[in-house]
Amino acid sequence: MAKRLTLYIFVGLALGLLVGWAINAALADGTAAGQAELATIASYFSVVSNLFLRLIKMIIAPLVFATLVSGIVHMADTSALGRIGGRALGWFVGASFVSLLLGLLLVNVFKPGVGLDLDLPVATASADIATADFSIAKFVTHLVPTSMFDAMANNEILQIVVLSLFVGVGITSLGSGGRRLAGLVEEMVAVMLKITEYVMRVAPIAVFAAVAAAVIERGVGIVVTFGYFIGVFYLGLAALWLVLLAAAWALLRANPVALLRHIREPILLAFSTASSEAAFPRTLEALDRSGVPRRISSFVLPLGYSFNLDGSMMYMAFAIMFIAQAYGVEMDLWQQFSVLLILMVTSKGVAGVPRASLVVVAATLSFVNLPEAGLLLVLAIDHFLDMGRTATNVVGNAVACTAVARWEGVLGIEEGDGRAAMPVPSPMTLEIETPPVSKT
Numbered sequence: 037m038a039k040r041l042t043l044y045i046f047v048g049l050a051l052g053l054l055v056g057w058a059i060n061a062a063l064a065d066g067t068a069a070g071q072a073e074l075a076t077i078a079s080y081f082s083v084v085s086n087l088f089l090r091l092i093k094m095i096i097a098p099l100v101f102a103t104l105v106s107g108i109v110h111m112a113d114t115s116a117l118g119r120i121g122g123r124a125l126g127w128f129v130g131a132s133f134v135s136l137l138l139g140l141l142l143v144n145v146f147k148p149g150v151g152l153d154l155d156l157p158v159a160t161a162s163a164d165i166a167t168a169d170f171s172i173a174k175f176v177t178h179l180v181p182t183s184m185f186d187a188m189a190n191n192e193i194l195q196i197v198v199l200s201l202f203v204g205v206g207i208t209s210l211g212s213g214g215r216r217l218a219g220l221v222e223e224m225v226a227v228m229l230k231i232t233e234y235v236m237r238v239a240p241i242a243v244f245a246a247v248a249a250a251v252i253e254r255g256v257g258i259v260v261t262f263g264y265f266i267g268v269f270y271l272g273l274a275a276l277w278l279v280l281l282a283a284a285w286a287l288l289r290a291n292p293v294a295l296l297r298h299i300r301e302p303i304l305l306a307f308s309t310a311s312s313e314a315a316f317p318r319t320l321e322a323l324d325r326s327g328v329p330r331r332i333s334s335f336v337l338p339l340g341y342s343f344n345l346d347g348s349m350m351y352m353a354f355a356i357m358f359i360a361q362a363y364g365v366e367m368d369l370w371q372q373f374s375v376l377l378i379l380m381v382t383s384k385g386v387a388g389v390p391r392a393s394l395v396v397v398a399a400t401l402s403f404v405n406l407p408e409a410g411l412l413l414v415l416a417i418d419h420f421l422d423m424g425r426t427a428t429n430v431v432g433n434a435v436a437c438t439a440v441a442r443w444e445g446v447l448g449i450e451e452g453d454g455r456a457a458m459p460v461p462s463p464m465t466l467e468i469e470t471p472p473v474s475k476t
Contacts, residue, residue: 044240052248056248096316100338107333109204124336124436125339131435136353140376148264149360179194232321243309347431359401
């Protein structure tokens, strides 16, 4: 089923490009009325993809909550939480630094913005990207939910993680009294994965609609206009993939080819929908097959969605330097290093914010005396860039989960035969039968 779904997604992607190009070519006339008509048609296609994303968002909160609580309960030793969390955050910081550094290096070598012959916006113009109330203090305060229902309703991943930690530790502390609750949580995991299986059956249609809508409204011409920038950016993403997978092989002795084979479906889904949420359930199941125990992946993966967005980190470095080059602003090494440090901090404070990468870039531009309106240069192609950086985020988080599992000594079979190694369970967990994971 997994191979067929991957094939169907590829078909949906190809058909979306073809149909989008045909409609755009037939109706585009260069007038405002023509563009409005294209936008209207694209909005009809977007209904399908938006419905799919809403279905995904519907299951994200209960799936994250159930899998994380289940993982904590199976961990038995709650002192391991701090160790696993510390190792995960250590990997996240290192991967983020490498992503930013590699992005800065490539954008300085290829200089995609130098000599760009475009009408640049005036310095006082606005790109309409909200940057107000952006602070570390607000981010730290926002970690703790004011209500468990509010966190679940708004899909606040970090808040759900905090809530799940308390619930999981609470159930574990009950000892034998928590067995029934733990069993119910395991059943909830099975139910959510079954719902995920149903939702994923419409993924190819959603991919077709999403790609068609983007091409209908923007046309393939925008890709040609910014082709060099897009090409350099995707070259950077390819280099980042090589670095991450090489690190997995060299440091972890994990087979990168096997890992890619297991996560190919969530990568394709993330690329075609430009949505990390859409790929979350399938990434979780793919990590099961690659030998990462659920108690590790269910804890590290939600954290990675907020702290380990490697593709987005590279995009931020690219976008800022591209804008500087387009404006002819020279930035010395110290200024670029300052941008790197700023992005290392500010990128961690926008979990759950729509178009988070653009928000961070907009908030950072003022630090280097660049007008926020420079974002208008990349807004037109942001969807095409978002596809690549979202797929890269999936790869980065899969490698991070593999790394933590390896350091914990519980990585199953590095060749990825689908058997996840688990430590000897406690008496509490011996009596809980883990439901099978759906591998569609």
